Amino acid sequence: MLLRELTIADVSGGSYYLPAQLQVGWASFVILIILPCVLSFNQSQFIMAYENGKKANDENREMSSNYSARLERARLFIRDQLEEIDPKLPLFLRTLKDVGATECWHKHGTFYEHLFHVYRNLKLWDAPDSVARCGLFHSAYSNSYVNLAIFAPDTGRGVVRDLIGSEAEELTHWFCIVPRQQLIFDMILFKYSDEDLLQHLKLLKKGNGKPPVPPEGLVVKNIRTGEDLLVPRNLIAIFFLLTMVDFADQYYGWQDDLFANQDGKFDYSGDQWTSLWPGDGRPGLWVPLISRLGVMLNILLHEEAAYKEQEEREGRVEALKNRLFADIPITAPPILDNCSVIVSAADQIEALELYWQAFPMNAEGKPKSAEILKPLLRKASQKCPFLAEPHLLLTQVLLGEGEYEEAEKEANEGLKLLLEWGTHWDKRMSWEGWISWARVMLLNAKNRTWPRSAWGVTSLGLV
Known part of the structure; x- marks a missing residue:
């Protein structure tokens, strides 16, 4: 089938699928692969991930509404409808390319890719435009982590200000002059245990608890x-949000090797600088760190809300207005039960070990059996x-076993989580690729079918 013959009628019916791994240009990728998958996302059974064939109650309808909104935002990125996200976004991206961001190495790709993914994640997490634009240019002047300035701080600020706006540029400037490791980790996060953080959040929700950060803030150099x-x-709360997105996009197993993070605590105590890039490709042990950052962000947001309410009640509105960036609203991301859960390092380590065991072939060079994989992957998900x-992964195993009902449930859960995170844990494939693969499996689960040959599996996306 030629590209010119592929019509909306073809793809909206869900008749054609293309493999996420097909190596084509970005524009062709959107047209050939992502578009067929996402155009049929409108089916109510996908949006209503929590229904499982039953009539939704009010809580499920609210969940579905949130899910649908995340899906709509994600679709704009997947379809490359950049102007609908922000009318100036194409200009921003063109500018980043023009100053060489696509030529700069960055962790698991290029600096340009990282900046765009941070922006995408922030938008999917409902961040306001100024914060999302800051995310897109967050290391533009270099910062305390990255010596990678694509705009000179002394001559480039006016250029960036004219491009992204005064508020976004001012945020970017602050992001690049604050020692974030010291501020976020040494002065705040590392002072509290997991139990302390969860207890503090619980007390704050009840209107009690002593703020770990005073309203006026903290002094750094x-x-x-x-x-x-x-x-x-x-x-500081905005910096916590930006740091969560920044780390979630770029961290994978190689950083665990670099910093000797075998215990999953990510305290940067190790220094194995000879670790070969890009490592073995395994996912990283960064989820406990993100979960701790998320709970502290939640605490900061509760404290800020209470403080603003008190200031307004006592007639000190001007004091609020005079605080730097006081009018920028942010909320806790949807991940990890709206940033109210901390994943233990031990659970993350065990989940990774179980997940990673699923991939190597057995002694005979064959895939592991379903009898081995199902308990392995179920336990990984439980941990x-x-x-x-x-x-x-469990969805594919279940499809192969003809257990379609459970496969549908697992595929829905996987898709929901991909949309909540706005990024992916296993970075061997792209976020869009994971969504495409999940979509193929979900539709097969609903159709109660799965190929029984190597050619059948590899042809799932061919037309």
Whole structure:
């Protein structure tokens, strides 16, 4: 079938599928692969991931509404409908390419890819435009982690300000002069155990508890000038959100090798600088860190809400307005039960070990049997239920066994998690690729079918 013959009528009926791994250009990728998968996303059974064939109650309808909204935002990125996300987004991306961001190495890809993925994640997490634009340019002047300035701090600020707006540029500037490791980890996060954080969040929700960060903020040194910087609490909360997105996109198993993070605590205590890039491709042990950052972000947001309410009640509205970035609203991301759960390092390690065991062939060079894989992957999902990929591996195994009802449930859960995270844990394939594969499996589960040959599996996406 030629490309010119592929019509909306063809793809909206769900008749044709293309493999996510097909190596084509980005524009062709959107047209040939993602578009057939996402156009049929409108089916109510996909959006109503929690229904399982039953009439939804009010809670399920609310969940479905949130799920549908995330799906609509994700679809804009998957279809490359950039102007609908932000009318200036194509210009932003063109500018980043023009200054060489596509030529700069960055962790598991290029700097451009990382910046765009951070932006996408922030938009999927409902961040306001100024924060999302800051995410797109977050290391533009280099920062305390990355010596990678694509705009000179002394001459480039006006250029960036004219491009993304004053508020977004000011956020970017602050992001690049604050020692984030010291502020976020040494001065705040590492002072609390998991139990302390969860207990503090519980007390705050009840209107009790002592704030770990005062409203006026904390003082750090400007990493370039050495001058004192007073970073207000609301800006610290924005930095927590940006750090969560930043780390979730770029971290995988290679960083565990670099920092000797075998215990999953990510305290940067190791220094194995000779670890070969890109490592063995396994997922990283970064979810406990993200979960701790998320709970602290939740705490900061509760404290900020209570503080603003008190200031307004006591007639000190002007004091609120004078605080830096006081009018920028952010919310806790949908991941990890709206950032109210901490994943233990032990659970993450065990989940990774179980997940990774599923891939190597057995002693005879054949895939492991379903009898081995099903309990392995179910336990991986139990140990860390907030990751999409174990659910999706289990989906394929269940489809092969003809257990279509459970396969449909697992595929729905995997898709829901991919949309909530806006990124992926197993970075050997792209986020879009995982969504495409999950979509193929979901439709096969609903159709109660699965190929029984190697050619059949590899042809799932061919037309």
